[in-house]
Amino acid sequence: MNTQKQFKKQSAEKAHDQQHLLKIRKAIRTYDEKVAEMKQAQFIDWPAARKQAGQIKQYVLENWADLLEQFESNMKENGAEVLWAETAEQARQIFLEIADRHKAKKIVKSKSMTTEEIELNETCEANGIEVWESDLGELIVQLAGEKPYHIVTPAMHKSKAEISKLFHEKLGSVESDSAEELTMIARAHLRQAYVTADIGVSGANFLIADPGLVHITENEGNIRLTTACPPVHVVIAGIEKLLPRLEDLALFLPLLATSGTGQQLTGYNNLIRGPRAAGEADGPRKMYVILLDNGRSQLHADPKLRIALRCIRCGACLNACPVYKTIGGHSYQTTYQGPIGAVLTPQFRGIAEWHHLSDASSLCGACTQVCPVDIPLHELLLENRRQSDEQSNTSLFWKQSLKIWAVIMSDRGKLNAFHRAAANGAEAAALLLPHETGKRIPKLARQTFAQWWEENEQS
Ligand code: SF4
Known part of the structure; x- marks a missing residue:
């Protein structure tokens, strides 16, 4: 089994292991309280x-x-x-x-x-x-x-x-x-x-x-x-x-x-x-x-990713990361886990084999927010994704989907049209599919938030 499949398998297992989740969340909750108090005091x-x-x-x-x-x-x-x-x-x-x-x-x-x-x-x-x-x-x-x-x-x-x-x-x-x-x-x-x-x-x-x-x-x-x-x-x-x-x-x-x-x-x-x-x-x-x-000199030679070498290995980004808190440290199968591990490992061990770690992020930016040496971790994860894409580590389907997504998201008119089509499609599917399946299809709002805001802003 390759590293990506192992990562997915172990992550899925750990995410459903309630005992494991309880232990980790308890440890991180104690850590969070102590850190918040000490930041204030010190x-x-x-x-x-x-x-x-x-x-x-x-x-x-x-x-x-x-x-x-x-x-x-x-x-x-x-x-x-x-x-x-x-x-x-x-x-x-x-x-x-x-x-x-x-x-x-x-x-x-x-x-x-x-x-x-x-x-x-x-x-x-x-x-x-x-x-x-x-x-x-x-x-x-x-x-x-x-x-x-x-x-x-x-x-x-x-x-x-x-x-x-x-x-x-x-x-x-x-x-x-x-x-x-x-x-x-x-x-x-x-x-x-x-x-x-x-x-x-x-x-x-x-x-x-x-x-x-x-x-x-x-x-x-x-x-x-x-x-x-x-x-x-x-x-x-x-x-x-x-x-x-x-x-x-x-x-x-x-x-x-x-x-x-x-x-x-x-x-x-x-x-x-x-x-x-x-x-x-x-x-x-x-x-x-x-x-x-x-691999550090090679990373240093990359003007965008060099900043990752500021890391002082405090572990704060791991404790802040919703992915780490769900799948735990062993799922990464690397020396450095969590967000900093997801930045460093593909660079140290090869993007082709390890790019999935940079993909496994919601890009919420919690890691960046807590880093004591001001490393923009979520931006570096994106840079790893870009490099991975450039080296053709992503599937053709994914690349084409992203291109279509970019076209739709960069134009409000196209986004509204897409939204209408999706709402119509969902309603039609709900009617045409067998009742048990159809009722599980979510009903999309006819009005987008932007449209609602335009109408209600004055009130
Ligand atoms: S929070 Fe910053 S300094 Fe701490 S381990 Fe993560 S990247 Fe390194």
Whole structure:
């Protein structure tokens, strides 16, 4: 079954799964309340804040090469090794070479969508390297043999009872309905991983060009342990994660925390400048930063779609999207789900195979409205559709129908004539068809709203 058919099949199943809908809507309702409250409490002028954040990210896109070089040279000066991967395959090879160099048999990992993108877990497992996920949500989906459901909250679709059962089956723990107890079970399970792993792997929320820092945000403290305890730390990050200056975090940290989880600030914010320096008592002895392109430069070369590279992966557009809220994260079968996933995936993995994701949108614009870096997501979905159409990925019937639709919609007289014909047709069909079928045909109003308005405007 091709990806489009699988998407339709899974979406239809999930849309009718009442249990699934209840869990997702409850989680998103809680998120919505917290975000609305925090926007009010924390920002005097939210639209101005997102505009400013958008402009900073736009500056990054316009000075991309220079900022990347600045980041690279500053990180090198701090003692980190910076490596460039053009494709996912190259990133995997670079990682395996590092693992081989350090004779790694076990890695501990923090949540990172970039490592999901390059399928690092599968690569490690296929090469005899054990992978321990240290983020609670990631650990849950790893134990369940699933992929992350959401870019911020990977196990959003699991209830407490399901997690308890999973821990009981996979970790041998006693079942519990207390979130605290379940967290403690995961914590006890993970503690040994930090001190026995050969490599700690993380992503990055921001790569700060000046003065050369990797920033990672979190709520569980697992990233601090993942990046500080093992003797080697490997960062795998997309090249769009840049911020020009350290001061920019003053805006981006509250913005990301508010949009991502409805928090003022996340519990921990890690700024990593390099490996352990001379005279320091702890920290990894070696640090590598793998900078991943994997389609980003190509996207950057497209003047209309480049703006998608502003994304800071807060997940707000997923939570606002009526399609995501109905079909859930797994139906997309991609690393990045929801509206941003529907923009990026066809560009990263090929429009011919993935254009259906851009089609699966009502274009309501809710995603655009909530995006903290001012990305016009619904316009980018339309641009993907246009590109798909240009590359002949749509059927002749659909193309001709759109042409006819454009002719009718661009002329009020033609639209009225079409409306009359449709109303007559519906009435005739209702009379001619068998009674049971005929009565289901909707009766179209004889008068259009525009005609009604013209008549009633004065009153
Ligand atoms: S596109 Fe905007 S709203 Fe969606 S994840 Fe990225 S930053 Fe957040």
